[in-house]
Amino acid sequence: MPVSGKTAVLVAGSWGTAIASVLADNGRDVLLWSRNRDQVREINEEHRNSRFLPEVLLSPRIRATDSMEEAVKDADAVVVVAPSSAMRDIAGQLKPHLSPDSLLVHATKGFEAGSLKRMSEVLSEELPSYDSNRLVVLSGPSHAEEVIRQCPTTVVVASLDKEAAEQAQDLLINSYFRVYTNPDVIGVEVGGALKNIIALGAGLSDGLDFGDNAKAALLTRGLAEIARLGTAMGASPLTFAGLAGIGDLVVTCTSRHSRNWRAGSMLAQGHSLEEVLTRMGMVVEGVKTTQAAYQLSRRYEISMPITEQLYHVLFNGKNPKTAVEHLMGRGPRHETEEIADDSQNGWLR
Ligand SMILES: NC(=O)C1=CN([C@@H]2O[C@H](COP(=O)(O)OP(=O)(O)OC[C@H]3O[C@@H](n4cnc5c(N)ncnc54)[C@H](OP(=O)(O)O)[C@@H]3O)[C@@H](O)[C@H]2O)C=CC1
């Protein structure tokens, strides 16, 4: 059954505004919720979101409101695009207004600090009368700055319920925004969250002029540790070869639009973490995700050497050059020892 009619998008940051544009281009009436009244006025009167996407004129199909009730009332689909730190708070505000019949999609890349829960787990807890199997996760390589310019983009929507995934696909797909479905909710959430850690590392590496070999090493060995933790948490290893895995890792580690990459390169220039986050003025999910992944690696007893070193750089003042020396100085390893035992790994003798 296709979704038609009104769609609510919570909140009006960079990615929420870009998704609202995709929906408007698909002929939907979009109500964009923001807690910021000046931003609501600007979107409604000037069709602009000058703080997050200053160059763009928004479709008149996008209206903004600071009333959650108005945003969500009669919406047959609700797309939550909050920073991970705000997900529980926003889900609590959504709860009294969400119809169990609405399609619920989230596009957030991170874990909840402290509980280490995935975003779909937070939503399920906060929205107990919503059928959690129907929740959809949107992820993949998709910088808002390019999507809003209608650059060709591919993403993935994951749900345990095939019909819900197909409804989300139908809601969002168009000639420049190609949407694939996937049943692996855990893999799509974990891949989208963990690639930000590696992007921070890639920004640091580029900022310190470590070269292209180092960056390729970070992406490849980074993907290995993402897949190790993800599969331990219940994901399919195949997901990490897809859009929410290698796809998003490549774009975030190489794009000038990436806030995580930029944060890493500013750290390399000697700015403090606090300074970097203040200057950025937008969410840099990789910082909190490094802490969460470090804790998850301990919980699941998974080796994540890049994450561990970055954790010490970010939170314990470790010099990045010393961190690289520690990574390079570890004992010799087989490349694939974590995914193949000795009877299957292809040795002749
Ligand atoms: N930007 C991108 O290209 C992409 C981002 N994502 C993911 O989307 C999520 C959102 O990122 P993005 O849109 O870029 O972030 P931005 O920094 O661009 O915007 C964050 C928005 O969240 C709002 N906000 C923060 N806390 C609250 C709260 N407690 N209640 C209500 N509103 C709140 C901010 O409002 P205020 O201005 O009032 O503080 C702001 O509008 C992240 O998980 C990110 O990883 C995923 C794919 C692409």
Ligand SMILES: O=C(CO)COP(=O)(O)O
């Ligand atoms: O997730 C993203 C692109 O797919 C956005 O990455 P940044 O948060 O690093 O900008």
